[in-house]
Amino acid sequence: MDFSFTEEQKKFRQEVRDFLEEEIRLGTFTPSVDVWMTGNSPEFSRKVAQKGWIGLALPKEYGGQGRSNVDRLILTEEMLRYGAPTACHWFADRQVGRSILAHGTEEQKKEFIPKIVRGEVFFAVGMSEPEAGSDLASLQTKAVEDGDYYVLNGQKVWTTGQFRNYIYLVARTDPEAPKHRGISEFIADLSLPGITVRPLVVITGEAEFNEVFFDDVRVPKNCLIGEKNRGFYQIIEQLDYERSGIERLMGNYPLFEALVQFTKETKLSGKPLSQEPLIRNKLAQLQIEFEVGRLLVYRVAMVMDGGRAPNWESAMSKAYTTEFEKRLANSATEILGPYGQLVDGSKYCPIRGLAVRSYLGSKGYSLQGGTTEILKNILATRGLGLPSK
Ligand SMILES: Cc1cc2nc3c(=O)[nH]c(=O)nc-3n(C[C@H](O)[C@H](O)[C@H](O)COP(=O)(O)OP(=O)(O)OC[C@H]3O[C@@H](n4cnc5c(N)ncnc54)[C@H](O)[C@@H]3O)c2cc1C
Structure with a gap:
């Protein structure tokens, strides 16, 4: 299997990065965590729409770009890496547009999908x-x-x-x-x-x-x-899309990046924290887990590009990546110590209070969109063919 990106995909990733760096420079947003859920900015979503980046994988006839799910993954990966406020359009782009496309009438598709793509309808x-x-x-x-x-x-x-x-x-x-x-x-x-x-x-x-x-x-x-x-059967498919994404892995990427930087810049007994074996070990372990999670997420996008809804693949990806996110939040609070518990606004608060925000937010990750126990049941029955009881 070829894991490399095409030249066009690499150029596209760079285009997204350039756009986001410029928006940060303009002061449109400050990178944060959980932005796909809590970073609500209709103005930013409309800017993304103007770039043609909402509904990237939806068909051209309804206003989308008709591009691959891997391309959409590159886009969303960068949005999360930069902690951009994408929440307003996230659910419509990820699952509602697809559901209307799969199950809606022609009239419903023509009514709603173009509005999703233009950033007018936030679901x-x-x-x-x-x-x-x-x-x-x-x-x-x-x-x-x-x-x-x-x-x-x-x-x-x-x-x-x-x-x-x-x-x-x-x-x-x-x-x-x-x-x-x-x-x-x-x-x-x-x-x-x-x-x-x-x-x-x-x-x-x-x-x-x-x-x-x-x-x-x-x-x-x-x-x-x-x-x-027949709605229940439609929901099952929709949940597969809901669980498919990179947001479960990279919702806290700005914390990870800032944490690594913090350990390079902060000294303890005259030595940077990054030279402490325990801390290096923790960060390296997280990086290993992050790379494994990334492969699971790309696998899901490839299944979707192969023309079917991901099922146990999404379940496996979400079960793994939400646990990674919890371990990231735990490690961040351990590395930062008591100061890591301070919220943004305190002058003693390291890395903009991202650690405590992630730690508290992370308690819900393995519940929302299907709990880890339920996902493991899906993997056991549909992935491994084990009996349901
Ligand atoms: C931050 C957040 C955002 C959310 N956003 C949305 C949203 O936008 N829209 C929406 O519709 N919902 C949303 N949800 C709800 C989410 O989908 C539910 O919380 C989730 O499905 C679990 O349901 P529950 O909370 O009722 O827990 P329960 O279903 O009561 O589960 C409680 C515990 O029992 C376990 N359990 C339950 N059944 C089984 C079983 N059969 N086998 C083994 N263990 C089991 C669970 O794994 C869990 O640990 C959100 C939840 C959170 C926390």
Whole structure:
């Protein structure tokens, strides 16, 4: 297998780097961690759209660039390396556009995909509910037909994102059917009457995740995506895309880079920290794990370019890379010691408080988008062919 990048891909990577370096120079953003989830900047997303970089792998006929998933991976890898605020368009670019493409009507594709690509529509994903996380088929939000509308009632939780104007959600359309069969997917405009978005303040002190309440919300029937009551099978595919990406590996890359730099510049008893065997060992180990994770992520993109949704490959990649991210956050706090616990703003705080931000944020990595236990079950059954029980 040839692991090298083409000349065009190398040029493209450099083009993305040049753009991001210029944006940092202009003061558009300061590199941060978890930017794909919490770096919300509609203005920056629109700049990315103007470059033609949202929907890079979506077909040209709907406004995308029709490029490969490996090209998209190069783009997203650089966005994360530079810690750029990409959250507003991330979910639409990663999974919602693909779902509409796979299951939407021609009218829906023409309506939504060009708006995603132009950075006009920013999607939230409304799957999880208070009693339906890993066991998503237990969801209780209902969609009941009423003339030309579906009427939505229920609640979503952990809905990521600010500045989102649409939500891609799942709801129960047949309460009598077996639980995996009576579910459908919808698009809802978040400004519709009856929708309340309530931010959740999490352990990092940020409020980037939400509870979303639906109270007699009337969505037109043409907002149903795909086949009624077959939504669960569509979701499985969508989750494969959700778990596919580089964000699970590189969401904290700015911390890794800054940590290495810190150990080179900071002296202990007259010697740079980078000469301490224990610290060198930790950093080298992280680099080994990072390179392994990168291969797993590229493998997923290659599966997608081969024309199928990645399944156990995404599960394996996410299970591995989120554990890497946790180890990175742990090692950073160990290396920085008590000062590493200070948040940005304190004059004693090293590397802009990225370590404590990552450490606290990392607790959710192996939950969001499918827990590690669930992913290992997927790998065991679908990858290794082991019995499900
Ligand atoms: C930061 C963050 C952002 C998120 N963003 C979104 C979002 O944008 N949209 C959205 O819809 N959801 C989102 N989620 C929700 C996420 O998908 C759920 O948290 C996840 O699916 C787990 O569900 P749960 O929290 O209900 O935990 P549970 O499903 O209750 O799991 C609790 C524990 O039990 C274990 N467990 C459960 N079932 C099994 C089993 N069968 N076998 C072995 N172990 C099991 C789990 O592995 C876990 O350790 C987000 C979550 C977080 C933390």
